[in-house]
Structure formats: C-alpha cells, structure tokens
Amino acid sequence: MHSRTSDRADVRAPLRASASDGLKIVVVGGFGVGKTTMVQSVSEIRPLSTEETMTQAGVGIDDASFVQSKTTTTVAFDFGRISLDEQMVLYLFGAPGQERFWFLWDRLFAGTLGAVVLVDTNRLADSWYAIDRLEYHGTPFIVARNNFTEPQHTLEEVRDALDLPSDIPVIDCDARDRDSSKAVLVALARHLYSLSTSSAARETTA
Amino acid sequence: MIRGPLDSEDPDRLYTVTGGRSRADESVFDMVTLIVSESEPSLGMQSEHVKILRMCRRPMAVVEISSYLGMPVSVVKILLCDLLDTGKITARHPHAARPDNGGLPEPETLKKVLVALQNL
Ligand SMILES: Nc1nc2c(ncn2[C@@H]2O[C@H](COP(=O)(O)OP(=O)(O)OP(=O)(O)O)[C@@H](O)[C@H]2O)c(=O)[nH]1
Ligand SMILES: [Mg+2]
Numbered sequence: 001m002h003s004r005t006s007d008r009a010d011v012r013a014p015l016r017a018s019a020s021d022g023l024k025i026v027v028v029g030g031f032g033v034g035k036t037t038m039v040q041s042v043s044e045i046r047p048l049s050t051e052e053t054m055t056q057a058g059v060g061i062d063d064a065s066f067v068q069s070k071t072t073t074t075v076a077f078d079f080g081r082i083s084l085d086e087q088m089v090l091y092l093f094g095a096p097g098q099e100r101f102w103f104l105w106d107r108l109f110a111g112t113l114g115a116v117v118l119v120d121t122n123r124l125a126d127s128w129y130a131i132d133r134l135e136y137h138g139t140p141f142i143v144a145r146n147n148f149t150e151p152q153h154t155l156e157e158v159r160d161a162l163d164l165p166s167d168i169p170v171i172d173c174d175a176r177d178r179d180s181s182k183a184v185l186v187a188l189a190r191h192l193y194s195l196s197t198s199s200a201a202r203e204t205t206a
Numbered sequence: 207m208i209r210g211p212l213d214s215e216d217p218d219r220l221y222t223v224t225g226g227r228s229r230a231d232e233s234v235f236d237m238v239t240l241i242v243s244e245s246e247p248s249l250g251m252q253s254e255h256v257k258i259l260r261m262c263r264r265p266m267a268v269v270e271i272s273s274y275l276g277m278p279v280s281v282v283k284i285l286l287c288d289l290l291d292t293g294k295i296t297a298r299h300p301h302a303a304r305p306d307n308g309g310l311p312e313p314e315t316l317k318k319v320l321v322a323l324q325n326l
Contacts, residue, residue: 012274014264015240020298022238022267023319042326048273053280074278079269084322088302091238091267111236111303113311113319140310182326189320196313 013045018086026109029118030126031097034146034175039094041181043080051076114192115141121152124161142169142191144184232283240265240298
C-alpha cells in the first residue's frame with residue numbers, strides 16, 4: 001500500500017488492518033520428521049525463521065548483570081501464518097527437534113492452544129520425549145503419522161506404542177500436501193473444541 | 207537445527223542496539239502480539255526503530271519483526287518497549303488464548319478457529 005518496490009518491509013504479505021488476535025499452535029516431533037515441511041505446506045506466507053535467546057532466571061535486572069549473563073541458550077525455530085478471519089491470525093511454529101530445547105518449552109511457547117505431534121513410524125521412539133513434555137505441561141495434542149514411506153505400523157499400533165488414551169486423535173498425513181496438513185490442523189481444532197466443551201460442562205457456571 | 211542465521215550476531219552489537227537496557231515490561235509482549243505503527247519514523251531515530259515503524263504500517267507479529275530484523279525475539283521486545291513508551295506503536299495482545307490460567311479458550315472461540323480452518 002505504501003512504497004511498493006523500494007522498501008522490502010512494505011511488501012511482506014501484510015496482515016489485514018483489522019487483525020488483532022494472534023493464536024499459536026506448535027508442531028513437535030523428532031529430528032527430521034517433517035515439522036518444517038508441514039508448516040510450509042499450510043502457511044499463507046513463505047515460512048520464516050528466527051530465534052530466541054533465553055537467559056537464566058533473575059538475570060537482566062541491571063546493566064551489569066545483563067552484560068555478564070553468559071548463560072544464555074539460543075533456540076531457533078521456524079513459523080508460518082494463517083489468517084483465520086478479520087481478527088484472528090494463527091501462527092504455526094515448527095519446534096526444534098533437539099531435546100535440549102525442551103526445558104525451555106513453557107517459556108517459549110506459553111499460551112499455545114495445542115500441538116501436533118508428528119511421528120515417523122520407523123522411528124516411533126523419537127516422539128516419546130515430545131509427548132512426555134506435552135503431557136507434563138498439560139498442552140492438548142493430537143498425533144499425526146507422516147507417511148514418508150510405507151508406514152511400518154498401523155494407527156492402532158502407533159496408539160499402543162505411544163500409550164495414548166483413546167480420546168487423543170491419531171491420524172494419517174502427508175506433511176508435503178497442503179490439504180493433508182490442513183486436515184491435521186482441523187483435527188486438532190476439533191479436538192480442542194471438544195475438550196473445551198467438556199471442561200466447560202464440568203465447571204459450575206458462575 | 208538449533209543453530210540459526212543469527213548465530214553470527216555479535217552480542218556486543220545486540221547490547222548496543224538495546225542501549226544496554228533490559229526492562230521488566232518487555233513481558234507485556236507475546237511472540238504473537240501484533241504491533242501497529244502509530245506514526246512515521248522521524249529524523250534521528252535509531253535505525254531499528256525506523257525499520258519497525260515501516261514494517262508495522264499494517265499489523266505484524268513480534269515474531270515476524272524478529273525474523274525480518276534478524277534479531278532474537280527478546281531483543282525485539284526491548285526495542286518495542288521504547289516505541290510503546292513514546293506512543294509510536296500500539297500493541298494488540300493475544301486475547302483468545304488464556305495462558306494465565308492454563309485453560310483453553312472459550313468454546314465459541316475454538317469453534318470459530320475450527321470453522322475457519324475447515325473453510326480454508
Ligand atoms: N518423502 C517424504 N519426504 C519428506 C516428507 N516430509 C518431509 N520430508 C523431507 O524430509 C526432510 C526433513 O523434513 P523437515 O520438514 O525439515 O523436518 P523437521 O522435522 O523440520 O526437521 P528438524 O527441524 O531438523 O527436526 C526434508 O528433506 C523434507 O523434504 C514426506 O512426507 N515424505
Ligand atoms: Mg525443522
């Protein structure tokens with residue numbers, strides 16, 4: 001809308017002016033399972049990457065401690081974006097695969113609606129850790145089997161191997177395919193909705 | 207893939223960019239808080255501030271600004287504090303999510319998310 005060619009910042013697929021509410025979903029799973037690929041498939045912008053430096057708690061109160069705080073961990077992640085309506089914009093984060101990132105989970109992805117756990121059936125054990133952390137943080141999730149190659153296990157076998165309760169959806173997907181990846185997000189949203197209605201029913205209305 | 211393009215960023219430079227300050231109120235910004243410019247850049251403004259004001263003529267999330275500037279999210283939040291303090295930007299914080307009580311958004315909100323995704 002402003003200068004169209006001179007300033008690259010102006011042409012970066014801007015959101016609509018009414019956008020006002022950012023939402024977060026994360027895609028987690030083992031190393032190289034297709035997280036970035038899935039973000040790319042569904043994003044309305046070319047996926048971006050950035051990083052966050054996390055310092056130890058209590059550091060950074062004054063200038064001196066800020067300078068001296070060498071105990072920082074840098075976490076890189078990629079993300080994409082989907083405009084849902086006039087107000088809501090969903091940001092989809094591809095979490096780093098390495099386990100050393102996970103202790104930062106709650107600070108980095110606080111306020112996440114839910115997670116997609118991508119699994120490769122040749123390496124099911126790679127997703128145990130992710131599931132463990134999600135359960136620990138109480139983050140709702142679904143499991144999606146990325147069919148890189150001929151799956152080695154049925155969805156029921158995946159459910160058993162991961163010891164998942166029956167109410168957690170386990171579905172198939174092809175992370176490279178937009179419709180398939182979209183269906184994964186729809187399944188997660190449906191799961192979140194059903195959790196919210198059942199917990200709303202449990203709460204005594206004020 | 208923990209190593210990113212910013213690994214080469216000199217910590218001293220990041221320190222200079224933020225004026226060595228690290229303020230408590232950066233925590234008002236979420237990664238997906240949407241930033242909107244409320245004024246044009248003015249003469250003598252720090253170059254990062256100028257860039258942010260140009261980028262945010264339409265709403266842009268903190269994490270996108272971070273990516274485009276090639277600076278960590280935490281550094282961007284400090285830059286945004288300055289601009290917020292001086293009224294040069296406004297911030298639209300996430301409100302559907304309810305991280306404070308660890309709960310899910312309202313069912314009506316999640317229904318909207320579901321329908322919007324189905325209609326993509
Ligand atoms: N054949 C096939 N290849 C895939 C599929 N999904 C991803 N790939 C490829 O697998 C490789 C890794 O995929 P990424 O999306 O980068 O995986 P990631 O989970 O983001 O990896 P890390 O961030 O390093 O943990 C890439 O070369 C992809 O092109 C798939 O469904 N089928
Ligand atoms: Mg990746």
